Structures are given as structure tokens and as C-alpha cells.
Amino acid sequence: MSAVLESRAAGPTLRQKLAARGIDGATLLVLPCVALILGLFIYPFLYGLMLSFEPKDGSLFGNYARFFSDPFLYGTIFKTLRLAFPVTLLNLLIAIPIAFRVRLMRRQRLLTTLLVLPITLGTVLVAEGMLFYFGPQGWFNRAMMAVGLLSTPISVLNGYWGVFISLVLTGFPFTFLLTLSYVTGIDPSLENAAATLGAGPAARFREVFLPLLVPGLAITFCLSFVQAYSVLPSAVLVGDPANATRVISIAAYQAAFEEYDYSMASAIAMIMGAVQLLVVVAVLGCRSLFYRGPAAGAKG
Amino acid sequence: MTVGPATFKQLHLQGVRREFDAFTALKGLDLTIERGEFIALLGPSGCGKTTALNCIAGLLPVSAGRIMLDDRRVDVLRPEERGFGMVFQNYALFPHMTVRKNIGFGLRMRGVPKPELEKRVDAALAAVRLESQAEKLPGQLSGGQQQRVAIARAIVVEPPLVLMDEPLSNLDAKLRLEMRQEIRRIHQSLGSTTIYVTHDQEEALSLADRIVVLRDGAIRQVGTPAELYALPAHLDVADFMGFRNRVNGELVGMEGEDALLNIEGTVIRGRMRAASASKAAVAAIRPDDLEPTGTDSGIPVRVEAVEYRGRGFHGVGVTASGTELHFASPHPLQRGAAVRLGADAGRVLVFGDAR
Ligand SMILES: Nc1ncnc2c1ncn2[C@@H]1O[C@H](COP(=O)(O)OP(=O)(O)OP(=O)(O)O)[C@@H](O)[C@H]1O
Ligand SMILES: [Mg+2]
Numbered sequence: 195m196s197a198v199l200e201s202r203a204a205g206p207t208l209r210q211k212l213a214a215r216g217i218d219g220a221t222l223l224v225l226p227c228v229a230l231i232l233g234l235f236i237y238p239f240l241y242g243l244m245l246s247f248e249p250k251d252g253s254l255f256g257n258y259a260r261f262f263s264d265p266f267l268y269g270t271i272f273k274t275l276r277l278a279f280p281v282t283l284l285n286l287l288i289a290i291p292i293a294f295r296v297r298l299m300r301r302q303r304l305l306t307t308l309l310v311l312p313i314t315l316g317t318v319l320v321a322e323g324m325l326f327y328f329g330p331q332g333w334f335n336r337a338m339m340a341v342g343l344l345s346t347p348i349s350v351l352n353g354y355w356g357v358f359i360s361l362v363l364t365g366f367p368f369t370f371l372l373t374l375s376y377v378t379g380i381d382p383s384l385e386n387a388a389a390t391l392g393a394g395p396a397a398r399f400r401e402v403f404l405p406l407l408v409p410g411l412a413i414t415f416c417l418s419f420v421q422a423y424s425v426l427p428s429a430v431l432v433g434d435p436a437n438a439t440r441v442i443s444i445a446a447y448q449a450a451f452e453e454y455d456y457s458m459a460s461a462i463a464m465i466m467g468a469v470q471l472l473v474v475v476a477v478l479g480c481r482s483l484f485y486r487g488p489a490a491g492a493k494g
Numbered sequence: 495m496t497v498g499p500a501t502f503k504q505l506h507l508q509g510v511r512r513e514f515d516a517f518t519a520l521k522g523l524d525l526t527i528e529r530g531e532f533i534a535l536l537g538p539s540g541c542g543k544t545t546a547l548n549c550i551a552g553l554l555p556v557s558a559g560r561i562m563l564d565d566r567r568v569d570v571l572r573p574e575e576r577g578f579g580m581v582f583q584n585y586a587l588f589p590h591m592t593v594r595k596n597i598g599f600g601l602r603m604r605g606v607p608k609p610e611l612e613k614r615v616d617a618a619l620a621a622v623r624l625e626s627q628a629e630k631l632p633g634q635l636s637g638g639q640q641q642r643v644a645i646a647r648a649i650v651v652e653p654p655l656v657l658m659d660e661p662l663s664n665l666d667a668k669l670r671l672e673m674r675q676e677i678r679r680i681h682q683s684l685g686s687t688t689i690y691v692t693h694d695q696e697e698a699l700s701l702a703d704r705i706v707v708l709r710d711g712a713i714r715q716v717g718t719p720a721e722l723y724a725l726p727a728h729l730d731v732a733d734f735m736g737f738r739n740r741v742n743g744e745l746v747g748m749e750g751e752d753a754l755l756n757i758e759g760t761v762i763r764g765r766m767r768a769a770s771a772s773k774a775a776v777a778a779i780r781p782d783d784l785e786p787t788g789t790d791s792g793i794p795v796r797v798e799a800v801e802y803r804g805r806g807f808h809g810v811g812v813t814a815s816g817t818e819l820h821f822a823s824p825h826p827l828q829r830g831a832a833v834r835l836g837a838d839a840g841r842v843l844v845f846g847d848a849r
Binding site: 381383384386387388389390391392393394397401402405406484485487488489 | 548648
């Protein structure tokens with residue numbers, strides 16, 4: 195008792211001062227993570243950045259100049275965006291209505307487990323499956339010809355749509371699960387309140403759900419976009435890697451492992467990262483125009 | 495498609511049941527409510543008050559039974575087609591809208607033109623004394639302020655039927671009293687019908703035209719506040735009406751209207767409220783009605799505790815068999831003193847064991 199009084203008289207101790215700023219023993223647990231991030235992310239990034247400014251021709255911006263003057267190289271940016279944007283948008287647009295339906299279901303856990311499986315399978319397995327399914331002798335063409343919708347097999351593979359489908363298949367579960375968690379996070383009594391105030395289903399979606407979902411959907415969009423943007427296996431396996439689906443990661447791969455120009459490869463990787471960052475920052479920037487806070491109607 | 499204001503004479507609940515899987519939350523409610531009535535739904539936690547309101551509002555489908563406005567069936571309508579106002583127990587304010595937008599939401603959904611909308615929102619804000627908070631988000635308000643926004647949001651559209659789920663539970667005593675009067679005033683000026691859920695006996699008595707006492711999903715008693723206060727028909731209802739003392743005894747006879755009950759050797763008189771199959775019965779007495787007799791009649795107790803209550807004293811006594819009795823005393827008593835307690839025969843209710 196008297197010890198407490200003494201320490202109070204002497205003012206807060208160093209430990210109390212630190213605790214007031216949120217620093218205590220538990221803070222030390224962050225250190226391994228910081229070390230890991232420094233070692234595995236920051237260091238390679240800085241190393242790559244330096245490397246990209248040391249091209250073979252000796253000039254500082256040689257790699258970047260070459261990238262942006264060669265349509266075969268800078269074109270990859272648009273080819274990648276042309277895949278990643280529509281795929282992400284489509285996934286999101288499919289995920290929202292399904293999430294709204296699933297939110298009311300009881301056996302959600304079974305469904306989510308089923309959906310996690312394709313994520314764990316990975317793009318390569320899905321691409322291989324597609325090779326069988328959509329191939330000239332695959333089920334798809336044979337079934338279409340059997341019912342008379344097609345007279346000759348069509349080739350979905352080896353082109354834009356092959357990669358598109360593969361990205362939708364592999365990206366959807368992820369987009370959906372994320373969307374579902376945001377949708378179920380909205381207090382159902384808000385919808386009830388809107389209904390008793392005379393709002394029909396469309397108005398409830400527009401006035402209550404959408405504004406509360408936008409921030410979450412923006413994050414979902416960014417994460418799904420980044421996934422689709424760094425596509426490599428399916429662009430090669432079920433796409434047309436020399437032309438229509440020559441995405442930016444292929445350009446980086448070729449620079450590194452076919453031309454053995456690591457400096458150029460680093461530059462391409464930096465450009466790839468910068469484009470992603472631009473999109474993500476733009477999307478998250480729009481998010482700040484909306485309400486961001488707990489999606490519940492009451493204080494805890 | 496919305497049910498217009500003041501377009502019904504009577505609201506009928508006919509055998510309204512609601513089941514959650516194997517659990518029956520409402521066991522067939524039958525009730526007729528006249529237009530303009532203020533009904534208090536009183537009952538302990540978990541007795542089905544919120545479930546009943548949700549069924550009436552259309553937020554929960556009924557498992558069986560019907561809800562009728564005069565001869566129109568409304569339990570098949572969606573909530574937005576019923577047009578009943580509801581104040582939710584957890585407020586359910588839209589977190590992304592300011593107080594003003596929250597309150598104006600229902601008017602906007604009804605297509606009320608902007609100038610009129612603003613005027614009515616301002617009036618509602620004034621009624622709940624939140625003019626200065628109009629531009630805040632719900633997350634920036636205190637619990638009591640949120641509750642008042644919820645009330646304003648429900649009444650601003652002037653619905654024919656207002657459902658309120660414990661709308662004053664988070665207010666301090668003074669504000670609660672003010673808001674109580676305000677709710678009553680709004681109810682009268684709108685001429686609307688109100689169903690008001692509470693578990694506060696005093697609130698129900700002071701506000702309601704009629705009180706419906708609910709217990710375990712069934713209606714126990716319906717009546718005016720005076721009826722319920724003086725003559726509860728059931729021990730559970732008596733419990734709610736402040737009959738804090740319950741003493742077990744043995745019926746020894748009747749004398750006119752009065753039952754004679756033997757409590758631990760002392761015979762007291764009381765009004766018979768529910769018949770008994772055997773001789774066992776329970777006497778229910780309000781603490782305010784039980785006083786030291788000052789004579790050698792009455793139930794003997796030993797005083798355990800005495801509290802000062804402003805106008806008098808509140809005592810706790812224990813009988814020989816260990817039953818606690820709460821009583822009122824005009825003068826202070828010594829702890830450990832032996833007194834005898836008695837009450838007017840009209841103030842003692844005797845309930846038989848036939849429930
Ligand atoms: N969705 C549900 N699933 C299963 N049981 C439920 C559900 N909702 C309510 N119940 C049960 O129904 C009963 C009545 O619940 P209700 O919410 O109507 O109580 P209440 O009278 O409003 O209580 P309180 O005063 O605490 O708000 C409770 O026993 C509750 O456990
Ligand atoms: Mg409730």
C-alpha cells in the first residue's frame with residue numbers, strides 16, 4: 195500500500211510512460227516479424243531497385259528507356275491489365291449476389307470448405323484440368339457437338355479466353371470468401387430497420403448495404419486484382435504467351451532466364467509493381483469517399 | 495402499396511405462434527388492439543416480447559396464426575408493405591448516415607418532397623431534443639442519444655402502428671421521465687396506435703391504456719393498469735406488479751370473500767385470486783402494504799435490516815421458518831427486534847396452487 199503511494203508521489207515510472215504510448219512487453223513479439231519483413235521483402239526490393247539502375251549499357255535509366263520504347267515490352271502492361279481488370283470485376287460482380295444469398299444459408303461452412311479447395315489446388319492444376327476439358331477431344335467440345343451447338347471443335351485454349359477462364363476459376367473462391375465475410379459483417383437488423391421504414395429490396399441494397407460494403411469491396415478488388423495481375427502459369431499453359439497473353443510477368447521471366455539480363459528483369463519487376471501500386475492506391479483512394487467504420491447499428 | 499396512416503380500426507392477433515426449430519417462443523397469442531390504444535407489453539427477459547414485435551412488423555414470419563388489420567390479412571405482407579414504425583432494441587441506426595439522414599430515411603423512401611422532409615425532420619429532432627447533434631454519425635453519439643434518434647426515425651413517418659422495443663432502457667432517470675411524457679404526447683398528437691415493450695412495471699403503468707403481461711411466450715393477463723395493479727390474476731403478474739412478498743401457507747377456510755390462510759401458525763385474511771385444488775396457497779403482499787401491527791396479531795418476524803427511504807423506512811424481516819418479508823415502517827426499528835407484521839385483507843392476494 196505504501197509502496198503504491200510512494201511510486202505515485204514520484205510520478206509515473208518509465209514502464210508506465212511506455213505503456214501509455216502502447217509499448218509494453220508484448221511489443222517485443224513484433225521484432226521477429228520486423229526482421230522477417232526486412233530480410234525477405236525490403237532488402238530484395240531495394241536490391242532489385244538498385245539492380246534495375248545498372249543496365250548493361252551503363253546508363254542510369256537504360257532499362258526503363260528500353261522498356262518504354264519497345265512496344266513488345268510496354269505492350270505487356272496493357273495485355274496484363276486487359277486480363278486482370280475484367281477478370282477481377284467479373285469475379286466481384288458474381289461474388290456479390292451469391293454472397294447475399296449464401297448469407298442467409300445455414301450450411302455455410304460446408305460451402306466455404308468446398309470453395310477453399312480450388313485455392314489450395316493452385317493455378318497449374320486448374321490449367322491442366324482445362325487442357326483436358328476444353329481440348330479438341332475434351333468434354334466441352336464433344337458435348338457441344340453432341341447437342342448440335344457446334345459443328346467443329348472450337349479452340350478456347352491458347353488465347354485470351356483460355357487465360358480469362360482460368361483466372362476466373364482460380365480467383366473466384368478467394369474473391370467470394372472475402373466478399374462473403376464483408377457481407378455477413380453487416381448487422382442484419384439494419385436491413386430490418388430499412389424495411390420497416392418502407393425501403394424495398396433494391397432500395398435496401400442501394401441505401402444500406404452498398405455504402406457499407408464499398409470499403410470492403412475495394413479491398414477485395416485490390417487483393418483479387420493483384421492476384422490476377424501477377425498471372426504466369428495459366429498465361430503460359432492455356433494462353434498464347436507469344437502474343438495475346440504475353441503478360442508482363444512473362445516479359446520479366448524472359449529477361450531473367452532467357453536473356454540472363456537480371457538488371458532488365460528487375461526493371462520490369464519494378465514497373466510491374468508500380469502499375470499495381472497505382473491501381474491499388476487509386477481504388478483505395480476512392481474508398482475514403484465512403485463511410486468507414488463498424489457496420490453495426492449500435493454501440494458495443 | 496404502403497398501408498396508409500390511420501386506416502384500421504382494430505388490429506387482431508389470432509393464435510400467433512412462432513417456433514425456432516424445436517423451441518416455441520410464442521405459444522399462440524390472441525389479442526385485439528383498438529386504434530389509438532397505447533399497449534404495454536410487459537414481461538421478463540426472454541419471454542418473447544421482441545419476437546412478438548418482429549412478427550407484427552413482418553421481420554419474422556409467423557409459424558401459425560394470423561395478424562389482421564380489420565379484415566385484411568397482414569401477416570402475408572412484407573415489412574415494407576405494412577408501413578409500421580419500429581424502434582429496435584439495439585437501435586439499428588444506419589452507421590453511415592448522419593442523425594438527420596437517419597431520421598429522414600423513411601420520408602425519403604416514401605417520396606416526401608425535400609422542403610417538407612426537412613421541416614418534419616427538424617420537428618422530430620426537436621421532439622427528442624437532439625437539434626444540436628443533427629450532423630453527427632450514430633457512432634459519435636451516446637447510447638441514450640442513439641436511442642432517441644431511433645425513436646425519432648420511427649415516428650417521423652407518422653405510421654399507423656408504432657412498435658417500440660424498450661426504447662428508454664438506456665436513459666437516465668430524469669431523461670427517461672421526460673421522454674416517457676414525450677412518447678405519450680406524440681402518441682396522442684399522431685393518433686397512432688402504439689405497442690410498447692418494457693420490463694419496467696412503472697413505465698407500463700404510467701404510459702399504457704392497457705397492459706399485456708407475457709410469460710414464456712403466452713399471455714398471462716390483459717387489463718388496464720389499475721386492474722393489473724390492484725388485482726393481478728396470476729402469481730407471475732403479481733410478481734411484476736410489485737408484490738414482492740410471497741409466503742406459503744395453508745388454507746383454513748373462507749369468510750365471505752376473504753380466504754383465511756394459516757402462515758406459520760398465524761391466520762391472516764386475503765382476497766382469493768386463483769382457486770386451489772389442495773389446501774396449499776401463496777399469499778402475495780406489496781412491501782408498502784405490510785406494516786408492523788403494534789399489537790400481538792400478525793406474522794412474527796425478527797428484523798434483519800432497516801433502510802431509510804425518505805418518506806419512511808423499509809425493513810427486512812425473517813419469519814421463524816426463514817422466509818424473508820419486506821415491509822414498510824413509519825418509524826425506525828432496531829436490528830434484531832421482534833415485531834409482528836400485518837396487512838389489510840384487501841391488500842393480500844391469495845393464489846391457489848392450481849395454475
Ligand atoms: N433466432 C432465434 N433462434 C432461436 N431462439 C430464439 C431466436 N430469437 C429468439 N429466440 C428465443 O426466443 C425467446 C424469446 O426471445 P425474445 O428476443 O423475444 O425475448 P424478449 O422478451 O425480447 O427478451 P428481452 O427482454 O431480453 O429482450 C428467447 O428464449 C430466445 O432465446
Ligand atoms: Mg427483446
